[in-house]
Amino acid sequence: MAEETPPAGGEASSGAKGSEERVMAAETTRSRRRGSASSGLPVAVVGGGPAGLTAAIAAARAGASVEVFDQLVRPGAKLRVSGNGLGNLTNTLPPDEFARRLHSPATFTLPALYALPPDGLRRFFEELGVPTQSLDDFRVYPVSHRAEDLLHALLAECARLGVTIRAPARVTGVTVEGGRPAAVVDASGSHPIRAVVIATGGLGYPRLGGTGDGYRLARQLGHSIVTPVPALVALVSVEEWPRTCAGVTLRDAHVWIDLPKWRRQGTRGGIVFTHDGVSGPAVLDISARVARLLLEREVVPLRINLTPGVSSSLWADRIDGWCHREGAKTIQALLARTVPRSFAAVVCGIAGIDHVSRAGNLDRATRERLVAILTGVPLRIRDTEGFSKAMATSGGVATAEINRKTMESRIVRGVYFAGEVIDVDGPTGGFNLHWAFASGWLAGHSAASSHGKRAPITAPVASRRTPRVAPSA
Numbered sequence: 001m002a003e004e005t006p007p008a009g010g011e012a013s014s015g016a017k018g019s020e021e022r023v024m025a026a027e028t029t030r031s032r033r034r035g036s037a038s039s040g041l042p043v044a045v046v047g048g049g050p051a052g053l054t055a056a057i058a059a060a061r062a063g064a065s066v067e068v069f070d071q072l073v074r075p076g077a078k079l080r081v082s083g084n085g086l087g088n089l090t091n092t093l094p095p096d097e098f099a100r101r102l103h104s105p106a107t108f109t110l111p112a113l114y115a116l117p118p119d120g121l122r123r124f125f126e127e128l129g130v131p132t133q134s135l136d137d138f139r140v141y142p143v144s145h146r147a148e149d150l151l152h153a154l155l156a157e158c159a160r161l162g163v164t165i166r167a168p169a170r171v172t173g174v175t176v177e178g179g180r181p182a183a184v185v186d187a188s189g190s191h192p193i194r195a196v197v198i199a200t201g202g203l204g205y206p207r208l209g210g211t212g213d214g215y216r217l218a219r220q221l222g223h224s225i226v227t228p229v230p231a232l233v234a235l236v237s238v239e240e241w242p243r244t245c246a247g248v249t250l251r252d253a254h255v256w257i258d259l260p261k262w263r264r265q266g267t268r269g270g271i272v273f274t275h276d277g278v279s280g281p282a283v284l285d286i287s288a289r290v291a292r293l294l295l296e297r298e299v300v301p302l303r304i305n306l307t308p309g310v311s312s313s314l315w316a317d318r319i320d321g322w323c324h325r326e327g328a329k330t331i332q333a334l335l336a337r338t339v340p341r342s343f344a345a346v347v348c349g350i351a352g353i354d355h356v357s358r359a360g361n362l363d364r365a366t367r368e369r370l371v372a373i374l375t376g377v378p379l380r381i382r383d384t385e386g387f388s389k390a391m392a393t394s395g396g397v398a399t400a401e402i403n404r405k406t407m408e409s410r411i412v413r414g415v416y417f418a419g420e421v422i423d424v425d426g427p428t429g430g431f432n433l434h435w436a437f438a439s440g441w442l443a444g445h446s447a448a449s450s451h452g453k454r455a456p457i458t459a460p461v462a463s464r465r466t467p468r469v470a471p472s473a
């Protein structure tokens with residue numbers, strides 16, 4: 001799994017008075033703006049991550065004047081380091097299958113995913129000079145293997161379109177007049193606007209911009225927030241034995257929450273034992289559910305099948321064979337043929353088998369216990385590694401309060417949401433970045449057509465039957 005990487009880059013503005021505001025505006029600003037919409041107030045985009053920059057491009061291409069506010073000196077810090085700096089921007093799934101894998105109702109996410117599906121996103125970046133490829137027919141990366149190429153392409157397109165980027169500029173409020181957003185407020189003052197896209201991301205990796213400000217802004221506007229919990233994060237166990245196998249990696253494991261409602265919804269993939277518990281793609285993918293359960297319980301029981309390709313009956317036959325044909329060998333040594341040696345010792349310990357026990361001496365009850373452990377090692381999770389190491393956030397602005405066809409707030413017209421600030425998150429594999437791009441695209445288009453009227457806003461893509469928006473320049 002290449003999703004995690006040590007943070008680098010971003011540096012948050014304190015938002016304090018006197019902080020120097022750098023305004024990056026292309027010289028071509030005025031001449032490039034199109035249509036009558038440009039004569040009005042700008043669309044403000046709060047957050048210059050993948051969701052915000054894509055929203056800015058969509059709105060500017062639709063003719064709006066656009067100003068992006070980001071608290072970091074260098075916006076887009078998470079995009080720059082994503083996928084270990086390689087940038088797993090999306091995957092090859094069609095929108096319906098993609099939506100099924102997100103942790104949010106597909107009915108909510110599909111309009112955005114149809115507005116900018118994975119193949120459309122790839123064309124979009126190709127047109128911006130960043131061709132992409134998928135070496136495993138699933139995960140999609142830039143051919144250059146450089147996530148920062150994605151960021152540079154978005155910033156260059158913003159400059160070409162005359163988008164103003166204010167950075168560092170931390171937005172602390174959105175004022176509302178007559179039921180519509182009137183201005184965004186930062187340390188330098190109040191900036192009049194005609195619409196605002198809130199794309200402030202979640203709470204993960206605070207030094208890359210994860211402040212949770214978007215939740216505060218949304219609450220001020222009357223929105224409900226589904227309690228944010230860390231997602232795509234390593235888990236901390238009650239048991240200390242993972243420490244003894246720290247660094248041991250299993251390429252294919254099946255992980256599930258050992259509670260009645262959750263047993264059927266496990267994840268499969270690599271796992272790695274750590275000094276505090278477990279990590280790896282299969283664990284990261286289940287971590288948000290575990291984190292949410294930890295809001296109500298002290299401990300969440302997990303089970304890990306270390307060899308999902310070997311059924312219980314196959315294990316039973318194999319162990320019977322050892323007992324009969326290789327009875328003089330220790331069970332630990334025999335197990336080490338299939339699982340890492342340090343883990344074989346752990347399995348024997350949990351099963352109550354002494355490390356010098358010979359296979360020929362195992363009684364039936366112990367053999368059955370061994371099979372049960374091999375096909376589902378119990379591990380009690382007491383915590384996650386927290387937001388500081390969470391690659392995503394689960395929870396956020398409640399989807400029921402957002403119009404799925406436009407990303408517009410159902411509470412304050414002219415306010416739009418995009419990206420991770422919304423209660424949508426996905427597993428590893430480009431799901432979270434794609435959601436940021438797709439929802440940003442839809443929100444930006446919608447915001448550009450928001451003129452302060454009560455009339456319904458024409459959505460770029462309203463349903464599966466509506467033609468997708470071609471993300472071409």
Ligand SMILES: Cc1cc2nc3c(=O)[nH]c(=O)nc-3n(C[C@H](O)[C@H](O)[C@H](O)COP(=O)(O)OP(=O)(O)OC[C@H]3O[C@@H](n4cnc5c(N)ncnc54)[C@H](O)[C@@H]3O)c2cc1C
Nearest residue numbers: 047049050051071082083171201209213419420430432433
């Ligand atoms: C280390 C790491 C690796 C990852 N790898 C991948 C990967 O390979 N594939 C994948 O799909 N996902 C990956 N993710 C997740 C992905 O990066 C995020 O889901 C995505 O960046 C969310 O985009 P966003 O635009 O919604 O939010 P962000 O990227 O978080 O951008 C939000 C922006 O808003 C700004 N902001 C916040 N509050 C304010 C405010 N009050 N005023 C002004 N600006 C504000 C922040 O500074 C930030 O620049 C990774 C995340 C991390 C941390």
